[in-house]
Amino acid sequence: MPKQFCPSLKMRLWREPCAICGLVGDIEIDHIIAKADGGDGSPSNAQPLCRVCNILKREHKTNAAVREWICLNASAFTQRQRRRLETKRKMYRP
Numbered sequence: 404m405p406k407q408f409c410p411s412l413k414m415r416l417w418r419e420p421c422a423i424c425g426l427v428g429d430i431e432i433d434h435i436i437a438k439a440d441g442g443d444g445s446p447s448n449a450q451p452l453c454r455v456c457n458i459l460k461r462e463h464k465t466n467a468a469v470r471e472w473i474c475l476n477a478s479a480f481t482q483r484q485r486r487r488l489e490t491k492r493k494m495y496r497p
């Protein structure tokens with residue numbers, strides 16, 4: 404399996420909201436398991452992330468860890484991202 408995602412997969416995911424904060428637009432395709440950690444270009448290893456969450460995920464590694472960080476540092480985010488995050492947080496509560 405190649406390390407890069409195929410163009411049609413990218414085209415599809417670019418239209419989806421960020422898998423972490425729900426933001427629409429400014430989407431980048433993230434390797435859920437980083438290439439450096441052995442992740443490949445299969446569709447199951449792909450997720451749409453906004454630019455901000457993608458940067459954060461490089462540091463925090465998992466979606467859950469990024470979400471946690473965003474919750475603790477919410478003032479660093481735009482109104483729109485925070486509003487989306489609130490909705491998501493409600494959804495993620497057990």
Ligand SMILES: [Zn+2]
Binds near residue numbers: 423
């Ligand atoms: Zn995001």
